[in-house]
Amino acid sequence: MKEIKHLINGEFVGSASGKMFDDINPATGQVIARVHEGGKAEIDAAVSAARAALKGPWGTMPLDQRMALLRQVAEGIQARAEEFAQAESADNGMPITLARTAAVPRGSANFTQFAEHFKYVATETWEMDGALNYSLRRPLGVIGIISPWNFPLLLSTWKIAPALASGNTVVMKPSEETPMTALLTAEVINEILPPGVFNVVQGYGADSAGAALSEHPDVDGITFTGETTTGKTIMRAAADGLKKLSFELGGKNPNIVFADADLEEALTTTLRSSFANQGEVCLCGSRIYVQRPIFDEFVAGLVAKVKANVKVGDPSDPSSTMGSLVSREHFQRVMSFIESARADGATFKCGGKVAEDLPDHLAEGVFIEPTVITGLGPDCKAQRQEIFGPVVSITPFDTEEEALALANDTRYGLGATVWTQNLGTAHRMSAGLEAGIIWVNTWFLRDLRTPFGGMKNSGIGREGGVHSLEFYSELKNICIKL
Numbered sequence: 001m002k003e004i005k006h007l008i009n010g011e012f013v014g015s016a017s018g019k020m021f022d023d024i025n026p027a028t029g030q031v032i033a034r035v036h037e038g039g040k041a042e043i044d045a046a047v048s049a050a051r052a053a054l055k056g057p058w059g060t061m062p063l064d065q066r067m068a069l070l071r072q073v074a075e076g077i078q079a080r081a082e083e084f085a086q087a088e089s090a091d092n093g094m095p096i097t098l099a100r101t102a103a104v105p106r107g108s109a110n111f112t113q114f115a116e117h118f119k120y121v122a123t124e125t126w127e128m129d130g131a132l133n134y135s136l137r138r139p140l141g142v143i144g145i146i147s148p149w150n151f152p153l154l155l156s157t158w159k160i161a162p163a164l165a166s167g168n169t170v171v172m173k174p175s176e177e178t179p180m181t182a183l184l185t186a187e188v189i190n191e192i193l194p195p196g197v198f199n200v201v202q203g204y205g206a207d208s209a210g211a212a213l214s215e216h217p218d219v220d221g222i223t224f225t226g227e228t229t230t231g232k233t234i235m236r237a238a239a240d241g242l243k244k245l246s247f248e249l250g251g252k253n254p255n256i257v258f259a260d261a262d263l264e265e266a267l268t269t270t271l272r273s274s275f276a277n278q279g280e281v282c283l284c285g286s287r288i289y290v291q292r293p294i295f296d297e298f299v300a301g302l303v304a305k306v307k308a309n310v311k312v313g314d315p316s317d318p319s320s321t322m323g324s325l326v327s328r329e330h331f332q333r334v335m336s337f338i339e340s341a342r343a344d345g346a347t348f349k350c351g352g353k354v355a356e357d358l359p360d361h362l363a364e365g366v367f368i369e370p371t372v373i374t375g376l377g378p379d380c381k382a383q384r385q386e387i388f389g390p391v392v393s394i395t396p397f398d399t400e401e402e403a404l405a406l407a408n409d410t411r412y413g414l415g416a417t418v419w420t421q422n423l424g425t426a427h428r429m430s431a432g433l434e435a436g437i438i439w440v441n442t443w444f445l446r447d448l449r450t451p452f453g454g455m456k457n458s459g460i461g462r463e464g465g466v467h468s469l470e471f472y473s474e475l476k477n478i479c480i481k482l
């Protein structure tokens with residue numbers, strides 16, 4: 001059985017407590033690895049290794065050399081791309097094709113992107129009468145990264161790469177549900193960077209490694225992706241040390257389709273924005289609002305596309321377009337939202353149940369059919385809370401003002417999508433929507449130089465391009481009297 005250890009100060013080590021937990025493939029229910037469960041002792045050791053590494057060769061390394069090493073990390077991931085893809089799919093239930101075409105290439109691209117971008121960011125100078133101000137950037141210090149299970153490699157490297165490119169050292173705590181690609185990332189980085197620069201402690205969140213990292217007095221900043229409620233807990237834990245925080249949290253994103261939209265394009269993309277990675281994407285558009293003249297046609301069109309294109313099946317089969325949910329616990333949570341929608345009188349246009357007719361080896365897996373519902377009122381639980389599964393609801397609207405009011409009637413503010421051919425509508429909606437990222441006539445089209453993050457309860461701060469540099473570095477002003 002594969003064993004997953006921590007990476008601390010350049011060594012792969014087990015836990016002092018000797019405690020371990022199972023890593024389960026959610027599609028088969030099989031235990032695929034045993035994971036060393038880290039706690040305070042491992043976090044303490046990793047943080048002191050990271051602190052010491054700041055003073056080692058890494059701390060004084062010329063920028064070009066540091067960036068060259070990060071490009072080697074990108075190449076190291078590419079060189080083991082298939083191994084990464086298999087691990088991600090087995091851990092998460094993600095279709096292997098999605099892992100091969102999106103998760104792993106983006107995991108590698110995160111390193112190339114930040115190895116390039118930060119080389120070209122200038123600092124400012126201000127001339128005074130008889131004095132000169134200029135600013136210098138310095139690394140923030142030791143960065144704690146706490147990452148989720150839904151796109152483990154993509155989302156962790158989105159933070160590891162800029163943290164390292166800015167000259168920091170890192171202690172990462174990946175999700176207990178998906179420890180595999182964190183181990184592979186550790187293996188790749190450990191061959192390239194000095195010991196202690198990048199450390200991984202496996203384990204749980206609350207009362208465990210995650211909590212120990214968020215409250216550690218020698219950690220300078222915490223960057224976290226996960227649930228809004230977890231973000232609040234981490235914020236409280238980090239308050240004592242006044243740690244700098246960057247949070248990418250939950251969403252309940254609106255997908256608004258006007259009657260003048262290119263319907264075929266809107267439907268094709270909505271199929272993806274609803275069910276990509278079983279709906280376990282923070283940016284999925286789970287609240288769909290459709291203008292009344294095309295409402296019936298849109299609902300029928302989406303259901304037809306689900307039936308024609310979505311194949312729920314073994315994640316390791318390249319022809320599967322939807323895999324398994326991440327865990328039995330999460331599956332039960334999603335099913336309880338489906339039951340609450342049913343109790344609230346929703347109409348199920350398709351799905352709403354456990355996927356059937358799967359091969360015997362998936363009998364212990366947790367698969368849900370892609371689910372499209374209508375008739376949910378704005379205050380129903382399934383319409384208000386983040387489900388994070390393959391469930392979307394469609395609601396009609398009449399006017400632009402009504403669409404905007406419905407879309408913004410949420411405590412979240414991560415993403416939004418607008419479908420229209422009218423430039424005025426596109427601009428007015430984009431200006432009015434309370435979300436950190438707005439797509440017009442597309443979805444999930446990402447330029448890694450742009451600001452990424454959420455408003456309201458969906459996050460604090462922005463990462464991406466120079467915005468990542470803002471978080472991962474300290475800027476100091478020097479004033480010289482001439």
Ligand code: NAD
Pocket residue numbers: 146147148149150151155173174175176203204205206207209210211214225226227228230231233234247248249250251281282386388414454458459
């Ligand atoms: P989660 O909050 O349950 O867990 C995320 C991480 O936090 C895990 O590593 C977990 O072990 C750790 N953790 C849990 N409790 C902790 C505590 N008390 N102290 C410290 N660490 C703790 O989230 P999840 O279920 O892994 O991920 C799904 C959530 O992530 C969804 O809400 C989704 O919307 C969100 N998400 C947001 C973005 C974004 O960019 N905004 C991207 C992906 C996922």
